[in-house]
Amino acid sequence: MSTDAPPAPVPVLLDVDTGIDDSLALLYACASPEVDLVAVTCAAGNVDARQVAENTRAVLALAGRPDVEVALGRETPLVRPLVTTPETHGPRGIGYATLPPARTPLSARHGADVIIEEARRRPGALTVVCVAPLTNLAVAVLRDPELPLLVGRLVIMGGSFRSPGNTAPTTEWNATVDPEAAKVVYAAFGAPEVQAQRARRGLPPRPVALGLDVTERAKLVPAHLERLAARAGCTADGTRPDGSVNAIVRYLADAMRFYMEFHGRYDGFYGAFIHDPFALAAAIDPSLVRAVPVPVDVELAGTLTTGETVADWRRAWGRPDTLDVGVEADAEAFFGRFIERVGALAAARG
Ligand code: BDR
Ligand code: CA
Numbered sequence: 001m002s003t004d005a006p007p008a009p010v011p012v013l014l015d016v017d018t019g020i021d022d023s024l025a026l027l028y029a030c031a032s033p034e035v036d037l038v039a040v041t042c043a044a045g046n047v048d049a050r051q052v053a054e055n056t057r058a059v060l061a062l063a064g065r066p067d068v069e070v071a072l073g074r075e076t077p078l079v080r081p082l083v084t085t086p087e088t089h090g091p092r093g094i095g096y097a098t099l100p101p102a103r104t105p106l107s108a109r110h111g112a113d114v115i116i117e118e119a120r121r122r123p124g125a126l127t128v129v130c131v132a133p134l135t136n137l138a139v140a141v142l143r144d145p146e147l148p149l150l151v152g153r154l155v156i157m158g159g160s161f162r163s164p165g166n167t168a169p170t171t172e173w174n175a176t177v178d179p180e181a182a183k184v185v186y187a188a189f190g191a192p193e194v195q196a197q198r199a200r201r202g203l204p205p206r207p208v209a210l211g212l213d214v215t216e217r218a219k220l221v222p223a224h225l226e227r228l229a230a231r232a233g234c235t236a237d238g239t240r241p242d243g244s245v246n247a248i249v250r251y252l253a254d255a256m257r258f259y260m261e262f263h264g265r266y267d268g269f270y271g272a273f274i275h276d277p278f279a280l281a282a283a284i285d286p287s288l289v290r291a292v293p294v295p296v297d298v299e300l301a302g303t304l305t306t307g308e309t310v311a312d313w314r315r316a317w318g319r320p321d322t323l324d325v326g327v328e329a330d331a332e333a334f335f336g337r338f339i340e341r342v343g344a345l346a347a348a349r350g
Pocket of ligand 2: 016018046131276
């Protein structure tokens with residue numbers, strides 16, 4: 001008999017703009033034994049930040065984790081007015097789903113302070129996963145310039161580096177909502193002296209950026225939801241054999257129906273790209289993606305391209321690499337895990 005104990009879970013802080021696919025990332029985090037979810041910070045993006053905080057707490061309660069600290073961050077992008085996307089995620093950000101109002105209070109801490117304090121509490125050990133506009137992380141690094149040396153790993157869902165955009169022809173949503181924040185984060189975490197110091201500390205030198213190039217490989221179709229529901233012991237709309245309802249599966253059915261209809265209208269298939277849980281899964285298991293270093297900057301003043309994440313693949317600028325950009329993804333492995341884990345969580349939550 002093996003006496004090996006399972007590895008200790010990794011402390012993870014998730015920054016979200018919940019959002020349908022953000023809610024899937026929250027469920028995946030709660031369903032993953034490798035994750036110690038220390039806090040969730042809320043940015044404005046898919047919906048306004050207060051609605052994000054409400055959705056986030058409601059989804060954590062659904063997953064059986066109302067104890068996780070949820071903190072509101074900055075409610076507007078650094079410079080620009082906030083733009084939200086009800087056509088993508090529904091008027092409240094969770095599609096056609098409804099959830100009981102959140103009962104747990106919001107954290108008394110500001111989201112940016114949560115990032116700083118949780119990173120400082122465990123130098124070099126906190127994995128930060130950002131699946132929203134980078135406003136909160138930018139505020140955090142402006143408040144505490146040492147932050148890039150304190151975060152263990154930084155994984156960012158955002159940008160489109162070699163593929164078309166999903167917001168404007170060349171721009172991805174998270175980068176477009178707050179391009180100034182993306183620029184601040186890329187510059188702070190990608191600075192050559194930061195990379196050198198991180199390498200000396202045995203930390204990955206650069207953040208990992210997972211843009212549409214890889215997250216659009218995570219293309220969920222109704223058959224995936226059917227498999228998940230079967231794992232949970234119910235039909236795809238959440239009905240159990242005894243007629244009762246599995247709340248997680250019902251939530252997924254109602255939220256995803258909206259998201260799939262959106263993709264049917266704009267992307268030509270009935271299904272949905274589930275960017276954010278894929279990014280979280282790859283943060284937990286880096287073998288799900290192959291990432292390569294490249295210099296990246298953000299367009300702030302384009303006439304057609306503001307928010308574009310410009311990657312210098314041919315090194316025309318002669319600048320150092322700033323990000324490890326995802327170029328290949330194992331979507332099949334991801335879906336296998338997503339279905340097994342969230343299906344098992346749904347079955348266990350009864
Ligand atoms: C990103 O934009 C948001 O709408 C999604 O939640 C995801 O984080 C994809 O471009
Ligand atoms: Ca998101």
